[in-house]
Amino acid sequence: MKTTKLNGTCALLLAAITLGAMSPARADGAAATPAAAVAAFWTVQKADGKLALVMVGQKDPVVTTVSDTTVFGGICLDCSLPMEFKTGEVAKKCAVCGCAVSNATCIVGKPVKSNTWQEMLQMLPHGAVLTPTFNTADKPESGLKKLIVTLRTVLLPVSGLDSQTPAELLALVKPLGGTTAELLDGGKLLSIKLKSDWTVDRATRLEAALGKINAKEVVFEAPKTAQ
Numbered sequence: 001m002k003t004t005k006l007n008g009t010c011a012l013l014l015a016a017i018t019l020g021a022m023s024p025a026r027a028d029g030a031a032a033t034p035a036a037a038v039a040a041f042w043t044v045q046k047a048d049g050k051l052a053l054v055m056v057g058q059k060d061p062v063v064t065t066v067s068d069t070t071v072f073g074g075i076c077l078d079c080s081l082p083m084e085f086k087t088g089e090v091a092k093k094c095a096v097c098g099c100a101v102s103n104a105t106c107i108v109g110k111p112v113k114s115n116t117w118q119e120m121l122q123m124l125p126h127g128a129v130l131t132p133t134f135n136t137a138d139k140p141e142s143g144l145k146k147l148i149v150t151l152r153t154v155l156l157p158v159s160g161l162d163s164q165t166p167a168e169l170l171a172l173v174k175p176l177g178g179t180t181a182e183l184l185d186g187g188k189l190l191s192i193k194l195k196s197d198w199t200v201d202r203a204t205r206l207e208a209a210l211g212k213i214n215a216k217e218v219v220f221e222a223p224k225t226a227q
Contacts, residue, residue, distance in 0.1 A: 064144050072147050078106055104117070126207075127155055127203055129151075129154060153192065156190045169181040175205070178193065
């Protein structure tokens with residue numbers, strides 16, 4: 001893999017995490033709690049419906065597929081109510097609060113010009129957590145059944161934070177609204193919990209803060225199937 005600056009063309013990174021199998025360093029000093037598989041941005045592949053996924057403990061990325069029956073979900077940023085819609089309903093008006101914008105816009109909080117699920121995901125701030133449910137549990141190749149967007153938790157691949165103490169990790173994320181921070185997968189992933197929504201501005205500020213301590217966000221090589 002290589003380290004480089006994440007940019008607006010970054011797409012879907014999925015990281016399936018079983019916290020019970022890891023020994024993360026938590027900024028709040030608490031023991032790690034088992035959690036469901038979670039994800040964050042990586043790449044939307046050229047092939048229709050294909051998403052490249054990077055999984056914890058896996059050397060190479062894997063691939064899953066969005067179909068017409070895939071359900072997207074999250075919180076409407078207009079009315080703060082939970083919402084779900086299928087792939088073919090991304091461009092439809094939000095049915096939760098009756099606002100005059102698309103489901104995609106409600107999830108992202110700003111206009112999604114193409115009203116496609118690809119652009120919707122790409123417009124989320126770097127690190128916004130996604131919770132995937134596959135058609136067959138733990139098998140991304142079986143296809144994506146549901147993908148829930150969560151803006152109160154962040155997951156980013158990083159390097160250079162191994163020497164940071166729990167107190168230093170917390171100090172790093174507090175100015176960004178973080179309440180806890182922990183390193184997962186041997187220090188390769190930074191997980192942050194927030195008291196308010198993760199935003200593009202906060203993602204940019206975190207990138208700058210990492211640079212000041214000689215740390216970086218990490219981009220993995222795309223799988224060959226993405227070419």
